[in-house]
Amino acid sequence: MKRNRLQGESPLSRVLNHVLLIFASFLAFGPFVWMFLTSIKTYEETIRIPLKFLPDVAQWNNYATISAKLNFPRLYLNTILVTIMAVLGQLLIVTLCAYAFARLRFPGKNVIFLGMLALMMIPGQIFTIPRFKLMVKLGLTNTLVGLALPNLFNIFGMFLMRQFFSTIPRELDEAARIDGCSFFRIYWNVLLPLVKPGLTTLAILTMLSTWKDLMWPLINNSDASKMTLAAGLAMLIGEHTTYYEQVMAGGVIAVLPLIVLFVIFQKQFVESIAHSGIKG
Amino acid sequence: MKQKSTHFNRLKRYEAGTAYLFVLPMLAGLLIFSIIPFVQNILYSFRKMGTFGEGTFVGLKNYRDLLQDETFWLALKNTFFYAIVGVPLVIILSIFFANLLNKNIRGRTIYRTLLYIPAITMPAAISILWRWILNYQYGIFNYFMEKLGLPRVSWLGDVKFVRWAIILVLVWSMVSYYTIIMLAAMQGIDRSYYEAARIDGATNRQLFFKITLPLLGPMIFFSMIMVTIGILQIFDFIYLMVDRDTLPYTYSMSLVTYFYECAFNKSSMRGYGAAISVVLAVIIMIITIIQMVVKKYWIKTEE
Numbered sequence: 001m002k003r004n005r006l007q008g009e010s011p012l013s014r015v016l017n018h019v020l021l022i023f024a025s026f027l028a029f030g031p032f033v034w035m036f037l038t039s040i041k042t043y044e045e046t047i048r049i050p051l052k053f054l055p056d057v058a059q060w061n062n063y064a065t066i067s068a069k070l071n072f073p074r075l076y077l078n079t080i081l082v083t084i085m086a087v088l089g090q091l092l093i094v095t096l097c098a099y100a101f102a103r104l105r106f107p108g109k110n111v112i113f114l115g116m117l118a119l120m121m122i123p124g125q126i127f128t129i130p131r132f133k134l135m136v137k138l139g140l141t142n143t144l145v146g147l148a149l150p151n152l153f154n155i156f157g158m159f160l161m162r163q164f165f166s167t168i169p170r171e172l173d174e175a176a177r178i179d180g181c182s183f184f185r186i187y188w189n190v191l192l193p194l195v196k197p198g199l200t201t202l203a204i205l206t207m208l209s210t211w212k213d214l215m216w217p218l219i220n221n222s223d224a225s226k227m228t229l230a231a232g233l234a235m236l237i238g239e240h241t242t243y244y245e246q247v248m249a250g251g252v253i254a255v256l257p258l259i260v261l262f263v264i265f266q267k268q269f270v271e272s273i274a275h276s277g278i279k280g
Numbered sequence: 281m282k283q284k285s286t287h288f289n290r291l292k293r294y295e296a297g298t299a300y301l302f303v304l305p306m307l308a309g310l311l312i313f314s315i316i317p318f319v320q321n322i323l324y325s326f327r328k329m330g331t332f333g334e335g336t337f338v339g340l341k342n343y344r345d346l347l348q349d350e351t352f353w354l355a356l357k358n359t360f361f362y363a364i365v366g367v368p369l370v371i372i373l374s375i376f377f378a379n380l381l382n383k384n385i386r387g388r389t390i391y392r393t394l395l396y397i398p399a400i401t402m403p404a405a406i407s408i409l410w411r412w413i414l415n416y417q418y419g420i421f422n423y424f425m426e427k428l429g430l431p432r433v434s435w436l437g438d439v440k441f442v443r444w445a446i447i448l449v450l451v452w453s454m455v456s457y458y459t460i461i462m463l464a465a466m467q468g469i470d471r472s473y474y475e476a477a478r479i480d481g482a483t484n485r486q487l488f489f490k491i492t493l494p495l496l497g498p499m500i501f502f503s504m505i506m507v508t509i510g511i512l513q514i515f516d517f518i519y520l521m522v523d524r525d526t527l528p529y530t531y532s533m534s535l536v537t538y539f540y541e542c543a544f545n546k547s548s549m550r551g552y553g554a555a556i557s558v559v560l561a562v563i564i565m566i567i568t569i570i571q572m573v574v575k576k577y578w579i580k581t582e583e
Contacts (some may be wrong), residue, residue, distance in 0.1 A: 013484065014385060021380055021387075025394040028456060032397065034420055035409050051423045097306035104299035105292070112303065119314055123513055123564050125536055125557040129324060129543050129550060130317035153309035183298045212402045214516045215536075219544055230404040237408060237520055244412050255405045262400050263393060269400060273457065274464030277503060 032255070039063070039248040046245050062249040066236075069246070072253050074225060075232040078144055082228060083210045085148035087203045094154055094202070095195075098161035099187045103173060120155040132219055142223040147216065151209070157202050160275060164198030165191060197271070204272035211258065229254050325558045329551035342555035351530060352556070355538040358443060362534065363511045365447050366454070370507050371500060373455045378462035379488060392463075398456035407520035410449045411436065414521075436522050439531040446532050449517050454510065458503055465499040466492060501578075505571050512564055515540060535560045 038046055039062055041055040100106070101113060131150050132141075140146035168191060176186045192199070210228075217231035224235070233254055236247050262269050325342055329335030346352045381392055398406065413421050414435040422432045435445035473491050482490070493500075515536040522529045533541075535556060543553025 017380055017383055017385055018387075021385075021391045024377055024380070025391055027452070028398055029394040031409055031413055034413060038412065047418050049418070051418070051420060093305045093309065096302045100299040100302035104295055104302070106296035106299035109299075112307070116310070119310065121565060121568055122318065123509070123557075123561050125513065125539055126321050126561045127314055127317040128557070129554050130320040131313060134312070134317070150313045153306055153313055155310070158306065183295070183302075187302075208400065214404055214519070215540060230402050233402075233404040233408060234520055237411070244415075244418075247408055248412060251405050251408050255401050258400055258402075259397055262397065266393060266396075270396070270460055270464070273399065273460045277461035277464070277499065277506070
């Protein structure tokens with residue numbers, strides 16, 4: 001009773017909260033329910049007027065039809081491989097750089113730091129044309145490496161990891177120095193294990209951005225067998241848009257695994273996204 | 281004494297050397313994939329360039345053409361429209377929902393999960409989904425419109441409405457993401473403020489406006505910058521929701537969409553596309569700098 005008074009929730013306002021949240025949940029999640037319901041209808045059911053909410057019989061074969069048109073296992077594999085390359089590459093390059101900025105003293109540190117800050121402010125489109133020409137020159141168009149490579153040098157990730165390193169007491173480094181550890185050993189054996197939450201954040205944010213990115217895969221890879229999921233879905237539009245039950249089945253295949261992953265690892269996802277708002 | 285100082289210097293040099301070695305991969309990558317491309321792109325914007333080759337130098341012609349190009353002005357106008365309408369909506373709604381989720385009510389875990397799902401979904405999937413929802417004849421959106429006694433609207437096919445359809449989907453997906461960020465910031469506020477205010481007899485309204493909102497200030501400000509920059513670069517939803525080579529596509533086009541079309545879909549306009557990306561970068565940097573100056577000023581007056 002006392003707790004309720006402190007929370008200050010009258011029964012009426014509690015009901016109002018629920019009503020608002022149910023409405024919000026409906027707005028946020030309802031479209032996905034609609035995607036699923038459409039995906040198990042027949043074509044006739046999708047275009048029936050007046051609109052029909054549920055199919056008479058669930059048409060699971062829509063999933064087989066769309067899978068015959070779009071190689072989803074391949075698309076998934078490609079997306080996962082690009083994500084792994086981007087995450088591992090960053091783990092080496094970005095965190096090493098972040099360690100140097102968090103812990104080591106060197107001439108020019110501030111200048112380089114400010115330069116990176118300025119570079120981060122520049123919108124990505126300005127690099128796109130020359131990067132593509134570079135990929136053509138290197139023969140990396142239509143390759144997965146070509147998709148991951150430009151994303152390895154993540155300045156935001158560097159600032160993020162630097163932040164994580166600086167939360168760890170310096171006494172640890174000093175103790176390790178006295179024991180004769182090299183800087184690399186301090187970084188690798190002492191500090192990296194302690195910034196695991198940071199590494200998780202970096203990995204999840206990298207995964208989300210790789211997963212969501214559309215323009216670069218569209219530009220760099222035109223070969224259907226080298227597409228990521230997002231670029232593959234883009235191909236559904238135009239070619240098959242008349243058959244929305246199939247397109248929606250494709251949509252379900254594309255979003256469901258990540259939704260499941262999100263429900264399982266919600267805490268990590270939410271913390272990572274919250275970190276993307278911490279800088280500034 | 282002298283020997284000690286050389287030893288110290290050697291240590292310092294060793295530390296600096298190691299540091300350079302550690303930042304080298306990152307700097308090399310940035311040089312190859314960002315700094316050199318940045319310079320190249322600016323040079324390209326002074327050239328007439330096609331899909332292949334380096335083209336020919338044309339001076340400021342691309343920029344002069346931009347000034348005469350109605351599609352460019354339309355894209356610029358649309359982009360600002362998305363930002364001016366979208367930013368306040370995203371910020372206000374995400375604070376509103378985060379505040380609802382911040383209360384200690386039954387089932388909030390489920391509410392949170394459902395509200396967060398759009399944030400982690402890829403724009404490509406969101407686009408095909410909303411294309412279907414907003415379909416003129418069979419879309420469920422128009423179904424509800426009619427139920428409410430409103431006329432059917434060709435959301436993605438009518439030049440009057442297409443930008444609002446884009447705003448709708450843009451806000452829908454971004455609110456979800458920023459609700460997560462706002463809620464995290466709200467949870468960082470010390471509970472004792474609320475308890476103290478409660479004891480002094482403050483109402484819910486007062487708690488929100490006198491404690492939550494002011495303490496959220498810096499996060500709101502930072503989010504405004506991020507949302508603005510994000511919306512100014514809108515591409516996916518327009519590209520995938522509106523049929524290309526139609527009038528509504530032109531009428532909903534953003535700067536980035538126009539950049540993409542020029543640089544990668546038209547055979548001889550790559551230099552022109554480069555010029556568009558330079559203009560976009562200048563706009564974004566000006567806005568970022570204005571916002572940062574405002575922030576500095578704002579913090580000063582608050583002290």
